[in-house]
Amino acid sequence: MGIVGALSAFACQGSSPPPPPPGPITLTIGVPQSRQLDPSHGIEALEWVTTERLTTNDSSGRTKPLLLEGWSLSADGLVWSLHVRSGVRFQDGSSLSSADVKRTIDAIVANPAARALSACVGDIRSVETTGERDVVVTLSRRCSYLLDDLDSPVTRTAADGRTRIGTGPFAKVASSADTITLEANRNYYLGRPPIDRVVLRSYDTLRTAWAEMMRGRVDFLWEVGPDTAELLSDQSSVDVRTFLSYYAYAVLLNSTRPALRDARVRRAINIAINREALVQQGLRGKGLPANGLIWPKHWARDGSIPGFVYDPEAATRLLRGEASDVQATRAAALRSTPPLEFTCLVPANFAILERLALLVQRQLGDVGVRMHLESIAPSAMMGRLDRGDYDAIVLPLVGGPYATIPYRFWHSAGPSRRWNYWGYANGAVDAALDAMRDARDDQHFREAMTSFETAVRDDPPAVFLAWSQTVQASSRRFEVPRDGDGRDALYVLNRWQLRAPGGMAQ
Amino acid sequence: MLATAAVVPLLTYGALSVYSLREGTRRSVVDGNLNVARQVGEQVRRYIATNLQILEAVAADFNHTNLSAEQQDRILKNYALRFPAFRELSTFDAAGKPAATSRVGRPGVTLPTGDVPTVYGVRMSPVVVDGDLLPTAIVAAPLGHQQQQEGWLVAEFSIEELWRLVGRIHVGSGGFVLVVGPGGELLAHGNPEERERVARGTNLSGNEMVVALRAGSADEPVVREIPGKTGERVLAVGVRIPELNWMVIVEQPSREAFAVARRHERDLIAAISLALLIMVLTGLLWGRSLIRPITALIHGTEAIAEGRLDQRVVVESKSEIGKLGEAFNSMADRLVELQDDVRKQERHAMFGRIAAGLVHDLSHPFKNVQNNCRLMLKMHDDAEYRELFRRTIDREFAHIKRVFEDLRSLARPMPIERFPLDLNRLLTDVAESMRGLVETAGLSLDLDLDDQGAFVEGDVFALSRVTRNLVLNAIEATPPNGTVTMATEAAGGSCRLRVSDTGCGIPPDRIGTLFEDFTTTKRQGLGLGLAISKKIVDQLGGTISATSAVGQGTTFVVELTRVPPPPAAN
Structure with missing residues (x-):
């Protein structure tokens, strides 16, 4: 399930929602389930607003303190001294201490899945509290990804012995199949949120969610598809906000398959794709052509690195001259047939993925590649990936904001394959990712990331098509802080305010 | 007008x-x-x-x-x-x-x-x-x-382009297009705020426009003014798309749709009002300039009519009105001249008449005095004559004195004292005193007195003078053998004193001026008798009138308020 968590939050549930609970100020968040891919995640995916983590990331992906007030690293890079923020309280009023942080880190270390996924957790030798607010983590080797790997909610068991409580601005108070109710955390250390209650509610379709919004029963649509963003944007009662998401639509190529084993083939496929046209035709312009695997706004990314330039003729030449070796057994007999043929899995009933797949199929067809499309139920998708039973698959793939994400996806070494379901292995890529892990400072990190992008371009594991744009719609009843622009508005949910009739926030 | x-x-x-x-x-x-x-x-x-x-x-x-x-x-x-x-x-x-x-x-x-x-x-x-x-x-x-x-x-078939198409069309700033399906379902709405109705599957079967469009023929447009959501009137027009059996409705707030018309209307009304105002003001100014000289002429005419001949008009115009004003002023100047002439002539005539009257009224007594004085020189030792002379002198001087008193009476009212008196007695005394004159004139004098008495409140001397004046006039107007009648009549609240003669009568055109100063029907004399008589009667609160028929005689009637007889009279 690891990849699912990285892909997006998805679930498919549905029944008529109950009326919103009474309360002075209630914000109802509508989650259209038709937008979700992973059936194991639904509105629960938004429960993260109830908890907080040790660190967070700014709009450039740089790690910033959250429950940690700060940290320091020993000269050899092996000892991390973490300083817990003072004044932080859990939702039951108890104070956050270094013991809570230690307990959280210990839980991560003890979790095999977390150890398998992370780059650094396996290198943790000890976790010790050295004071009420100080925790020292000692590594067996340098690892710059440590804070990303420790990105887990800091929670505590409530007095009832069952409920997990966090330090977030809202606390979960009730839940049903399609509704989760959160209430403002009066003990929140940054001040009690102006909104008293948040209701997370799932809807079968965007239409029903939007209609509910028009009726004033939904205040925020967590995600609106690019097809309908245009139609919503001119509503005077709705603020439509668009931001570059952390996800890129990509066709993952199984490099273990003979047809796709040759890096030149995968390069040819990459330059056969007109990404601008894909964005326009497949995403209605709501996207950014993807030229690499790193989130384009990441602080360490070198934007000057050239991406794949659309060149169908070069792709054709590359495929005819070099792919013939790959298909040597068939080439002689099937001169008139396309030199390359593979099947791409397409999650069923996702119009955008289907449209992108069709466009990719057509563009590849223009260079003589026959890409068959196979619809696959999301529930069956993980099994096929686990077994490696696929040539290619089109998916939204997370690319940010953590710098550790490329490591998890594309590093081939280690006790587990992490998110590297496609069996991708490239020594230069591994070396670059290791260099990023071992980086002593920002400069080293940047250089390593550049090396990674260069290596990946030489041996692309996928066809990154476009970075998606997330569209969210919020009722003008509420005013979202401007510093929430450019990312999910729920990051600043604790500072949403009810807008006064005159337009000013109360 | x-x-x-x-x-x-x-x-x-x-x-x-x-x-x-x-x-x-x-x-x-x-x-x-x-x-x-x-x-x-x-x-x-x-x-x-x-x-x-x-x-x-x-x-x-x-x-x-x-x-x-x-x-x-x-x-x-x-x-x-x-x-x-x-x-x-x-x-x-x-x-x-x-x-x-x-x-x-x-x-x-x-x-x-x-x-x-x-x-x-x-x-x-x-x-x-x-x-x-x-x-x-x-x-x-x-x-x-x-x-x-x-x-x-x-x-x-995704017809979202239909939404874009409809969304792009704005009629004014508040007008939008709706597309309605054959079953009344709202397919597209140009107003973004109303688009949620499409998502909600709003059905417009009951909409007035939809009903009218579905009821009419395919090529028949429908135009209505209908109430909008906020109650504001909305101009709605609709047509059908026969091939699809769809309907297209354009709605626009009437206020906005007809804004230009209303603005033009306001402008036009303002222009007309302004023109009207200018016309009225111009008319007023022009009218006043036209009427002012006419008004001045009217006032001038009225002033002239009132005798203020010094009134002149100022008309600064070369038009006919100006010429009329000049003519008016010339006329007024001429009237002044004529009035002066008339006054001169009247003064001359009156002076002549007064002089002639004085000569007439005074020459006879002076003549009598002169003759008796001459006789006195001769008959100064005749005691009887001296007695006659004394009476004659007294009578003539009394006559002269009465003439002067008449003249003085015209200048200032004579003092009147009021006492109850019997007109019968007064007439009897006057008749007695004047019987000689009557007989000398060859006339007969009749008395016709009311048996019940005729008491009035008055001055016995003043009324005697009035009666004598009337009798004297009657004597002078009656040829010999005529009759002068003096009568009283008490009836109701008034008593009448009547003096009539059988003389030559007075022409009707002279009757109206009989009681004016210096007016007389006689060839000689001042003509003050009737004027003085009228003043006396007026002072006593009575009336005096005259009726006459030329060649038959004249009757003067004095009417006074009747009073009961005093106890002594009873």
């Missing part, structure tokens, strides 16, 4: 202009909005028709081609990518079994069944808003020939 004559036509013209402007502009606005509705209808029709024709063309590509399912599949996918309006294209065999699809996986569409209308040869389901908020219809084009239908090409 002049102002009315000028203003009424302008007002009439203004009213007609406003009405004409209002109606003309209204017609223009309605026609404009209808034109928008028709154009939108045509664009919608063309949009649907074009896509359905594309579908038919795609279907035609499949006829008798014996393509494999995989080939069909690829072709359908290419078409789906090429024509984004078709979100899915799938073929079905004659039995309804899926054959090929543009989808990855199984077809998502099914063949529309039931009472589905055929549009341009393609079966088209009602438009619904799908889960992704997009308006969608399922359309199916037959494969094969009519004689041998091989199956169907079914498409999921």
Whole structure:
């Protein structure tokens, strides 16, 4: 399930929602389930607003303190001294201490899945509290990804012995199949949120969610598809906000398959794709052509690195001259047939993925590649990936904001394959990712990331098509802080305010 | 009248202009909005028709081609990518079994069944808003020939372009276009704020416009002013798209639709009002300049009529009115001159008459005095004569004195004392005193007194003087052998004293001026008797009048308030 968590939050549930609970100020968040891919995640995916983590990331992906007030690293890079923020309280009023942080880190270390996924957790030798607010983590080797790997909610068991409580601005108070109710955390250390209650509610379709919004029963649509963003944007009662998401639509190529084993083939496929046209035709312009695997706004990314330039003729030449070796057994007999043929899995009933797949199929067809499309139920998708039973698959793939994400996806070494379901292995890529892990400072990190992008371009594991744009719609009843622009508005949910009739926030 | 004559036509013209402007502009606005509705209808029709024709063309590509399912599949996918309006294209065999699809996986569409209308040869389901908020219809084009239908090409037809088309059209700032399906379902709304009604599946079957459009003929537009959501009046025009049986309605707030008309109307009213004001002011100024000299002439005329001959008019104009003013002033100047002349003549005449009267009234007593003085020289030793002389002298001087008193009485009122007196007695005394004169004149004097007495309140001397004046006039006006009658009559609250004669009478044209100063019917004398008599009667609160017939005689009547007789008289 690891990849699912990285892909997006998805679930498919549905029944008529109950009326919103009474309360002075209630914000109802509508989650259209038709937008979700992973059936194991639904509105629960938004429960993260109830908890907080040790660190967070700014709009450039740089790690910033959250429950940690700060940290320091020993000269050899092996000892991390973490300083817990003072004044932080859990939702039951108890104070956050270094013991809570230690307990959280210990839980991560003890979790095999977390150890398998992370780059650094396996290198943790000890976790010790050295004071009420100080925790020292000692590594067996340098690892710059440590804070990303420790990105887990800091929670505590409530007095009832069952409920997990966090330090977030809202606390979960009730839940049903399609509704989760959160209430403002009066003990929140940054001040009690102006909104008293948040209701997370799932809807079968965007239409029903939007209609509910028009009726004033939904205040925020967590995600609106690019097809309908245009139609919503001119509503005077709705603020439509668009931001570059952390996800890129990509066709993952199984490099273990003979047809796709040759890096030149995968390069040819990459330059056969007109990404601008894909964005326009497949995403209605709501996207950014993807030229690499790193989130384009990441602080360490070198934007000057050239991406794949659309060149169908070069792709054709590359495929005819070099792919013939790959298909040597068939080439002689099937001169008139396309030199390359593979099947791409397409999650069923996702119009955008289907449209992108069709466009990719057509563009590849223009260079003589026959890409068959196979619809696959999301529930069956993980099994096929686990077994490696696929040539290619089109998916939204997370690319940010953590710098550790490329490591998890594309590093081939280690006790587990992490998110590297496609069996991708490239020594230069591994070396670059290791260099990023071992980086002593920002400069080293940047250089390593550049090396990674260069290596990946030489041996692309996928066809990154476009970075998606997330569209969210919020009722003008509420005013979202401007510093929430450019990312999910729920990051600043604790500072949403009810807008006064005159337009000013109360 | 002049102002009315000028203003009424302008007002009439203004009213007609406003009405004409209002109606003309209204017609223009309605026609404009209808034109928008028709154009939108045509664009919608063309949009649907074009896509359905594309579908038919795609279907035609499949006829008798014996393509494999995989080939069909690829072709359908290419078409789906090429024509984004078709979100899915799938073929079905004659039995309804899926054959090929543009989808990855199984077809998502099914063949529309039931009472589905055929549009341009393609079966088209009602438009619904799908889960992704997009308006969608399922359309199916037959494969094969009519004689041998091989199956169907079914498409999921996203008509979201219809929303864009409708959303792009704004009529003014508050006017929008609605597209309504055959069942009254709202398919598109140009107002973004109303678009949620589309998503909610709002049905407008009961809408006044929809009802009218469905009831009318296909090419008959509908124009209404209907209440909007906020109660504001809305100008709504609608047309039908006969091929689709859809309706296009353009709604615009009447306030905005007719804003230009109202502005023009206001401007026109303002212009007319201004013209009217200018006309009235001009008329007033002009009228005043015209009337002012006329008014001055009227006032001048009235002043002249009142005797103020010094009144002149100022008319500074060279028009006829100016000349009239000059003529008026000349006339007034001439009147002054004439008045002066008349006064001179009157003074001269009066002086002559007074002089003649004085000569007449005084010459006889002076003559008598002179004659008696001469006789006295001769008969100074005659005692009887001396006695006669004394009486004569006394009488003549008394006469002279009365003449002077008459003149003085004209200058100032004589003192009157009021006591009850009996007119019968007064007339008897006067008759006794004047009987000599009467007989000398060869006349007879009759007394006709009221038996019951005739008591009035008055001055016995003043009334005696009045009576004597009247009797003297009667004597002088009556030829010998005539009769002078003195009578009293008490009746009701008044007593009348009447003196009549059988003389020559007074011409009717002289009757009215008998009691004026220095007026006399006699050839000689001052003519003050009747004037003094009238003053006395007026002072006693009575009246004096005269009736006369030329050649028959004259009767003077003095009427005074009757009073009861004093106890002594009883």
